[in-house]
Amino acid sequence: MATVPGVRFLPNAITVMALCSGLSSVAFALNGQFFAAIAAIGIASILDSLDGPAARLLNSTSRIGAELDSLSDLVSFGVAPALVVYVWKFRGAEVLPVAGGNSTVGYGWAFCLLFAVCMALRLARFNSLLDDDEPKPYAKGFFTGIPAPAGGLLATVPLLLQIRFHDGFWSTRPVVAAWLVLIAGLAVSRLPTIALKSVRVPPSLIVPLLALLVLAVALEFYEPQIILAMGLGVYLLHLPYAGWKFQYLKRHPELWMDTSKQRLSRSSTRSVRLAVRMPRRRRVAGRGPDGTPLPAARRRGALNQVRGRVQGRRRRP
Known part of the structure; x- marks a missing residue:
């Protein structure tokens, strides 16, 4: 069945809404509404996880959609978090003069700039890997480095703790600067991270996990900063397990080779049955x-x- 030309509007519209949400976080930060700024980045991450499946479901993938998605990710999860952190912590800090005038810029801007540039490099590498004609079978279901939405939210963890627990060591300028450098390094690193869309759970755990999800959503209304910070902390804690699992699959090709053979056998069985x-x-x-x-x-x-x-x-006879 031919695709209706107008159906391509929906995935691109979701991407544009994610871009608008990411840019709105900067406006919230400039007005002093820092939790609203973090919430806007979170909404942008949710929308970013929907535009790709919507495009594949409607069979409306396009080159312009892929480019728009990358630009939206750069603004929403690279530029916007850097500006939010700068407005919150580094604006008005110790400054250095800019050559050729009386303008000044804070020392903290260098760390925010480093974070935004690393997110751009991470997205550029991700786009280059999409053109790989021979992807590694054992690398399926893994990202290289932390993805852009997770990096954008992780950059705001010190701000989350400051909103909930007020000032502490987590809100000092050296700690915030070191945190930005850490997240930027994880974004451009070669560390494997598990893609959430590839996670499969046993049928016996579906009901308990759904109940836990309902509990987390309910607590999100009472302690949103704590629940969000805990979720991001759990995501960071999974990195050692993701690295171990990646190396384990790499050393045991029989695990992913058996899976590929089963897929081939199922596809060949279907073709034989259709030819009977x-x-x-x-x-x-x-x-x-x-x-x-x-x-x-x-x-x-x-x-x-x-x-x-x-x-x-x-x-x-």
Whole structure:
């Protein structure tokens, strides 16, 4: 069935809404509404996880959509978090003069700039890996480095803690600067991270996990900063496990080779079943090959032939 041209608007519209949400976080930060700024980045990450499946579901993937998605990710999860952190912590800090004028810029801007540039490099590498004609089978289900939405949210963890627990060591400028450098390094690193869309759980754990999800959503209304910070902390804690699992699959090719063979066998079985021809109908005396009754004259002739064959068999010694 041909795709309706207008259906391509929906995935791109979701991407544009994610871009608008990411840019709105900067406006919230400039007005001093820092939790609203973090929430806007979170909404952008949710929308970013929907535009790709929507495009594949509607069979409306396009080159312009892929480019728009990358630009939206750079703004929403690279530029916007850097500006939010700068407005919160580094604006008005110790400054250095800019050559050729009386303008000044804070020292913290260098760390925010480093974070934004590393996110751009991470997205550029991700786009280059999409053109790989021979992807590694054991690397399926893994990202290289932390993805852009996770990096954008992780950059705001010190701000989350400051909103909930007020000032502490986590909100000092050296700690915030070191945190930005750490997240930027994880974004451009070669560390494997598990893609959430590839996670599969046993059927026995579906109900408990759904109940836990409902509990987390309910607590999000009462302690949103703590729940979000805990979720991001759990994501960071999974990095050692992701690295171990990646190396384990790499050293045991029989695990992913068996899976690929099973897929090939299933596809070949489907093709064989589709190629099976219907069995031919048996000839019945007095009826044609298609089962319709023969005319009376031909029917008597056919019956006489059958009787003659039966009698000939009986006469044989």
